[in-house]
Amino acid sequence: MLGCLFAGAVGAQTNATITLASAQAVRSDWSANAPPVDGWETVTIPDIWTTHWPTFDGVVWYRLEWDQADGSQPVGLALQYLNMAGEVSVNGTLLHRDLNLVDPLTRAWNTPRFWVLAPPVLRSGKNELLVRVSGLAAYQPGLGPITVGPVASVQAMHEWEVFLRHDSKVFGIAIAATLGSFFLVLWLMRRREVAFGWYGVSMLVWFVYTYNQIATSTWPFTRTEPYQTASTCLVLLFSVLNVIFVIRFCDRRFPRFERALWLLIAASMIGLLLTPHESMALHRGLLTLLACLVIILAAAVLIVFAWRGKQVDQRILSLTSFIYIPAAVHDMLAFTGVLRSNFYFSDISTTITTVAVACVLGWRYSRSLQRIENFNNELRGEVNAARDELAINLRQQHDTEMAHARIGERLSLVRDIHDGLGGTLMGSIAAIENAPQNASAPYLLGLLKELRDDLRLIIDSSAHQAESDSNLGEQLIPIRHRMSRLLDALDIACVWDIDGIDTLKLPPTRALDVLRFLQEALTNVMKHSGATIVNVKVRRDNAALQLEVADNGRGLGVEAGHGAGMKSMQSRALRLGGQLRVDSSPGKTVVAIVRLQV
Template sequence: MADWNATSPPTSGWTPVRLPDIWTTRWPTHDGVVWYRLRWHQAQADAPVGLLLDYVCLADAVYLNGSLIHRDTNLVEPLSRSWIKPQYFLIDRPLLHQGENELLVRVSGLAAYQPAFGSVTVGSPPAVEALQRTGLRWRYDCQLFNLAVGGVLGSLFGIFWLFRRQDVVYGWYAFSALVFAAYSYNFIAYRIWPFATTDGWQALNAALYFASASGFVVFLLRYCGRRKPSFERTLLVLNVVALACALAWPERVGPHRNALVVGGGLLYYTAIFVFIVHAARTRRTDQRMLAACLLIPVLTSGHDFLLFFGVIRGDTYLLALTSPLTLIGMSSVLAHRFAAAVRRVENFNVELRLEVEVATRDLSSTLAREHALALTNTRIGERLNLVRDLHDGFGGSLLSTIATLEQSPPTPETARIVATLKELRDDLRLIIDTTTQEQSADLAGLVAPLRHRWSQRMDVAGVASHWRLEGVEQLHLGPARSLDVLRFLQEALTNVLKHSGASKVELVMRRDPVSLRAEVRDDGCGFDTAAHAQGMGLASLRARAQRLGAMLELRSAVGEGTTVSLEVPLHESPPVA
């Protein structure tokens, strides 16, 4: 042992030790310098040899045969950190002596941070250098790769979070990964700038580890869609207190960093085990994948905790070897989650576009229907105005003329004129009936006024009339077609009164799925259809049938009555509401 300012080894007090050696097992509270002296016999000094110091904690100066061959930058506070890499030297003459050679290593360390001196290897340069490269790869390069992966992935998902603030899972993952990357810098840092003491450096590292564990817990909570406000506030308070104490009292927090490390480790383990149980219960594929990734640090961190607390000896932390796999696996799960969210947004956009197109078509159709309805209503209004004018003007004049002629002395000419005027009156009534009805009026409603008038007329003429309507309720033919059907019935009934001499007439209207059949039968005198093909109003009936696209059928024989039927195809459009 020696004090901080010792520049030469002591002359007495040497104690034999077995390497690797942690001096706190011998001097638990010693902060300062310990000298290690090693001697070996070199049979031949003609060729250089390789010298490897596997592990030195914290800083060292190396002397070979009394000559300084290496010295760390800071052998007093703020101490350099030689333990991050193995030290390799190529030794040749004149430093290398044939026979006995003496190696002195001055180690500066602090009892709170496991001061130690590792194994020493002397041998052929290629073999010793290979050992140095292996140690460098596992102890330094892996830590550097781990820090780089964590920093890159944390930054990447931090950018994701900046663009998707509502998805806080990425923000908490980025926070945890970046803070852990800052903590991991401890394993590759040669200097402890900007801190003046190792205590300050170690206190901050412990606070960063605890903060990373806290962020990781909240990340898993958010990934499960959970919030624990009181627990999260407690974590925030603990982190603020830990960081404040680390910055304000580093000389106390640094040597007792194990409390924060144990607390952070418990947070990590508890969060991982609870999440694994949750993933097993929910059976979500992404959560199971994440749980599998989290099993890796659980299996390796036990070794690292034992090494950190000095329970076992070694110089390689396994978590640095497996942490990149864990980070990449977790990032893959989060990337899958992000891609799924993007796909959902894309699908939503597609669905939204389709819905907009459908809505646009529906709106266009609605506007077209409203426009058509407005035109129809305008036409109906014009018709109603025209009908009112006809009813009030022409209709009144017509009825007045008929009444005047009926009161005048009867003559054949007067009777003929009155009959013609009454036909005009009946036709006017049909026009008024079909025009003034609502657009949605069915055929049964339109036939009712006609039936009433003609039933009275048949009774006056002594003709028994029978009307049978089947299935014409809710049948809408439209004003024009309905008027043609009613005119057909009216002309057929007029022919019965004028020409048949019948005592009984039957009118049947029947609807089937594809057509409407209207039929008028009488028991009158009948006629020869071949001889009267163009007479008795038949030409007018045929014209109406042609306009309706219907089929007209006439059956009659002398003394056997007459049957006139009309079969109208149903191509009507539904009424406009």
């Protein structure tokens, strides 16, 4: 056996590295300081000793030999791992010893080691490597591949091993922790995104679980077994969370299946906790297998759902399953010892998946932003359209109102002209037609002046109509001033008694009738009375307006009281809804409208 080893080793020695594939192994108890003399057996490296000592917990010594042609030059020695803790010596010189060689064992199972060997430790010819390994049967105890050769080559191999077994794991753990927290917070802020909530939780569980890859002690546990049990529970938990995430991500719910899965996993965990030490290896193996199967199931389900549905993001994510499934299968085979490796790919595939989920999230986010922007644009367009429409409507409405107002103004002007000018014209035409002999020049002149005065009133009052807040007091000013001036020029003093009309607003036509009444009464005084003083009273008392024109002239004759002038005054009073009162005697004539309701 040894001969074979040497033959193989020597053959590859000259300028390449040697992989020490064969060793002598012997068991001892936990406290032994040196290997026992008897009981050595030949094993193949890498070795898991449960393949030949199925239930052995304790220390196994491995003795490996190689032939170094030139012992004067330094060589490199690399050890990929030993499981669980141990010490390494060459030619009787101790190179390394882990902190704890009895339980709680130092977790050196994933720590590659490298030494430079030089004289006096290194000898020309036969060199002996002795590795003492403390391990537990349940957790694949044994020794990993060992390489000897030129320093540079061995060191390069070692560094690559460190990158794979340590650096890449740290990287994956950091990503799992970061994105896990991120997705969890995202879900907390936006509870509708249930899938991301599940993903966040599962990533945090995965983060704790994969910490095992770089842990070097059993912290926070004081013994190896509970640490391993917790680790197995975590991977089980992760597998379920992962399934739920996939189901939610595909917008589905299977309450009965999910409940059954949760029950199965919970029962498995309880079972694992109750497992006696002897059957731990078996149970742990079965449950880890179960977790792997659930993970593979989830990946397969994702593919099915994604390609049955139409959603792009689901399809993108499902592509990661094609990495996920092979990695899980590999790890399952490695774990069960079918593959002689203790290197696991699942954390790398998980990192890739995590990045893919992040991409999907980003894609969803940008898509919803796009939808919001489109919605905003649509909304803006609609608002603009509505505003334009409203503006057009308002303009049309305004134009219509303006047109109506103009028509209204014109109508009221026409009515005013008709009532005053028209009435006077019709009456005069009728009078002249009936008795043409009466149409003397002074009569016609008086007629024309009457028409002129009425036109003046219409102009004044329509000028006032433009001022919306005009009241009777303001409307009275032009006629008051005009008539006062005229009477004054004729030496008739005009005394005005105005009260309470500054806040009185009358409809334009009504106001015009009031002014017409006053103008006609004052014109009569001017023409016929021969008075020297005329008193004009315009008083408002609550709802009643009183108009009164009193002069000190010669008074109205009997026929004047029934003449055309009085008749027109009478009709004006009636139109205003009041009552004409004429009280006349020489020296005192009162023409008044009483109880004019306003």
